[in-house]
Amino acid sequence: MVTPEKLAGMIDHTNIKPNATKEDIKKLCNEALNYNFSSACVTPANVALAHEILAETGVNVCAVVGFPFGTNKSEIKVFEALVAVEDGAVELDMVLNIGAMRSSEEALVKRDIEGVVESADGMIVKVILETALLNNNEKVRACILSKESGADYVKTSTGIGYSGANAHDVELMRKTVGPDMGVKASGGIRDLKKALEMIDAGASKIGTSTGPAIIDDILKK
Numbered sequence: 001m002v003t004p005e006k007l008a009g010m011i012d013h014t015n016i017k018p019n020a021t022k023e024d025i026k027k028l029c030n031e032a033l034n035y036n037f038s039s040a041c042v043t044p045a046n047v048a049l050a051h052e053i054l055a056e057t058g059v060n061v062c063a064v065v066g067f068p069f070g071t072n073k074s075e076i077k078v079f080e081a082l083v084a085v086e087d088g089a090v091e092l093d094m095v096l097n098i099g100a101m102r103s104s105e106e107a108l109v110k111r112d113i114e115g116v117v118e119s120a121d122g123m124i125v126k127v128i129l130e131t132a133l134l135n136n137n138e139k140v141r142a143c144i145l146s147k148e149s150g151a152d153y154v155k156t157s158t159g160i161g162y163s164g165a166n167a168h169d170v171e172l173m174r175k176t177v178g179p180d181m182g183v184k185a186s187g188g189i190r191d192l193k194k195a196l197e198m199i200d201a202g203a204s205k206i207g208t209s210t211g212p213a214i215i216d217d218i219l220k221k
Contacts (some may be wrong), residue, residue: 002199004218005036010204011195012062012091012184013211014041016159022049029053031212033083039091043067044084047101051088065116068160070095070130074108078115083166092116093122093155093184093207094149096134101142109142113149124151126184126205131169132162139169143176157187164188169202174202192217 013032015024025046026144032040032054039060042050050061063084074097081092094116100108117125127146131139146154154173156165164187173183185198186207192214195206208214 013037045088063089063092081119117150153182155184159187170201
């Protein structure tokens with residue numbers, strides 16, 4: 001049984017909407033703090049504000065990189081990661097070069113991830129696969145390349161425009177990376193039932209914009 005405290009510690013409370021206001025980000029960070037979530041995940045423009053609120057609270061600031069399509073050149077992702085870390089991010093969720101993965105350009109995919117890992121300088125790096133756009137073999141290869149490149153987690157989805165996490169993909173990712181690498185399920189996880197389904201499938205982190213409702217629900221059990 002997952003306790004409310006353990007579940008809260010697995011949640012990256014997220015607002016990566018393009019129309020998020022400063023007040024929205026402040027609300028997100030205060031909720032992350034009040035519920036003791038693992039992190040508040042924001043877009044690069046909001047990292048400094050999130051850091052200002054959450055510095056030394058124990059709640060991490062997570063920034064997306066190459067978001068949402070992953071089509072930025074590697075050099076741009078590296079620079080974006082460097083700036084995010086300078087602004088206070090300690091976790092980076094980078095989007096895989098999906099087109100390169102589908103084109104079997106594995107050396108390019110690996111360099112792309114390695115560049116962000118290196119520029120993160122010890123910070124946590126999660127690689128967003130956007131599983132809805134990959135076949136099973138591509139998902140497996142993307143997981144292997146992410147692990148070989150030094151990433152800390154593989155992540156299912158951006159939650160933008162495509163179907164999100166499902167148990168099949170999470171199980172496949174967990175089987176591929178083994179027990180020691182993180183698997184983050186995100187996209188469409190809006191209630192306790194779906195969150196627990198992802199954890200049962202092997203997820204060690206949950207990305208969601210509805211963290212408070214999920215925790216409030218488990219507290220009722």
